[in-house]
Amino acid sequence: MQIINQCQSKENQERMDRTQYNATVVGKIMVTPDLMIFRIHTDEAREEFEAGQNLLLGLYGFEKRSSNSEPELVPAEGEKLIRRPYSLASEKTETRQLEFYISQVKSGQLTSRLFNLNVGERLYVGTKITGIFRLDETPDGSDIVMVATGTGIAPYISFLRSHIVERPESKMVVIQGAAHRWDLGYYSELTFLEKSFANFFYVPTLTDADDRWDGYRYCIEELLRKDVLQNEFNISPDPERTHFFVSGQPEMVGHVSEWLSDFGYTRHHPDDPGELYIEEF
Structure with missing residues (x-):
């Protein structure tokens, strides 16, 4: 009974964590097995940005990694939201339909999880767009x-x-x-x-x-x-x-x-x- 309760507690924790996700995958084009064009739709519009800037993408450590990933160099913590900045490929007036071009780091924490996402699945997207490469x-x-x-x-x-x-x-x-x-x-x-x-x-x-x-x-x-x-x-x-x-x-x-x-x-x-x-x- 104690083991069952622990499993239920973990599932509840993961379900609670996913409520922090605020965007949905709407497109995924595999250029190669380790390069993809990745399109998302945010729940709320971001402010218009300047071309060349970047935005945080994130997933929790308990999310599954891609089938062609390799063992993590530094194992991710299941309850931790892993966030990294990625350059936007979108036109600057696109404030909800956002596009990224991402390379999989096979032994990394985040890209191997992003590559495992499919259309309709959820992830975290930052609210502030930054960068001086403009x-x-x-x-x-x-x-x-x-x-x-x-x-x-x-x-x-x-x-x-x-x-x-x-x-x-x-x-x-x-x-x-x-x-x-x-x-x-x-x-x-x-x-x-x-x-x-x-x-x-x-x-x-x-x-x-x-x-x-x-x-x-x-x-x-x-x-x-x-x-x-x-x-x-x-x-x-x-x-x-x-x-x-x-x-x-x-x-x-x-x-x-x-x-x-x-x-x-x-x-x-x-x-x-x-x-x-x-x-x-």
Whole structure:
């Protein structure tokens, strides 16, 4: 009888905890087994945000993990709400239908649980949208180069959905690096935008492409050093004319930042404006 009561108590606790969830999964597109486009609908609208900002997602530790996850490096506490910030891919005017691009950390606590969610299931979403990785702080008329690996592409999708129509005078370039073609999340949308807007250029580059790939085959750092921006798009790494956003794997971010420093770029902060915006994933 005591064991039964303990089990009932645990179920009641978990049921009580789930009442704190405030959003529902409405879409889940598996780009690869470990990359997904994740769409949610919040119970209450959030305030309009600035493209490039992020929002907390959360699940309790008692939630099940995905079938292709690995043992947790640090076991989650069942009663603890695990929360992490994720960049929004949504247009800034979307205040309830929110989209994220998420990579599964197989031995992590939260993403392995997010990947186990299905449409109709519930989760926690923060109420405050934050972040300084924002396109709206760049000068009107400046050219914009957006460099990404992995899920670092997410804030640029928000940038483009929110601002591409408003900035016809700016050249806007997305350089997306990956190993394989199937790792290029949002490839179709970015290709469509390139065909639709004369001022937008999409530059995917693969380091392990197959024979069917007819695009660039460099790592991002090598592509930049080969002056592809200057030669193909007449865009110069000049702090007076061009602002750079760099988002993704820390090693890539470090290499590109070092390359840009040779041209006089400084890291941006709202209290100390610069021409280089950095977001590491």
